Amino acid sequence: MAFGSVNERGRQAPMAEINVVPLVDVMLVLLIIFIITAPLLTHSVKIDLPKAASNPNMTQPDHIELAIRADSSLFWNGEPVEREQLAARFNRVVGEAPETELHIRADKLVHYEHVARVMSMAAKMGIAKIGFITDPSQE
Template sequence: MAFGSMQDSGRQAPMSEINVVPLVDVMLVLLIIFIITAPLLTHSVRIDLPKAENVPNITQTEHVELAIRADGSLFWNGEPAELNQLAPRFAAKVGQEPKTELHLRADKLAHYEQVARVMSIAAKAGMTRIGFITDPSSQ
């Protein structure tokens, strides 16, 4: 940046250059602030998932209701079932009706691993419509 020249012409011309130093300073400060605060935004928060507050969905298609208790026991349309029986039963249902839906009713304290395992077995058997049933009553 030139503030003056060695030649004395007697006339002062306006400075036509933009001073970017303050702009760079502000941008560096903002960058540092974002670098410091970004890890704080990704901190996971422990939450207790709420119950759904909506109108129950009444389905007309063929469906299988599979309940999973907190102790890991399974119930196929209200009847006790074993995990190793699910794959052939899912395959038989899909063979009868390809658009069969699986409605999972998992206990609030059920392990996610058990729910994921059931969903994986159902997907491998060909079930493409899997939904979760929640309690629509308010707390």
């Protein structure tokens, strides 16, 4: 192995060979580490996991669409209804299907008092899911 050469003028030229001894040392150490750790990585515990199959549930719960106009008139799925009839209708619907949802569509000019009364009545009769339908395109 040459560390340098002396050319005819007496000056040393820079070494042009790559010293691979440190590279080989590092590679041998890494090889030994991988030989030792490889069996440890393959050791595993056998577990019998249950097989699960999921089918999407396409059934949507029934919902009631209750519209409240600015003059406090009520519409049950498009059909006019009186405020006194709401309790009986809510009670009948909850008796048939307890997971029924109430969707309230209120005009923007309706007083909150009317909406709160309907929500309170629905909650007392057992309707747990109450949502609001809005239309952001109407200004």
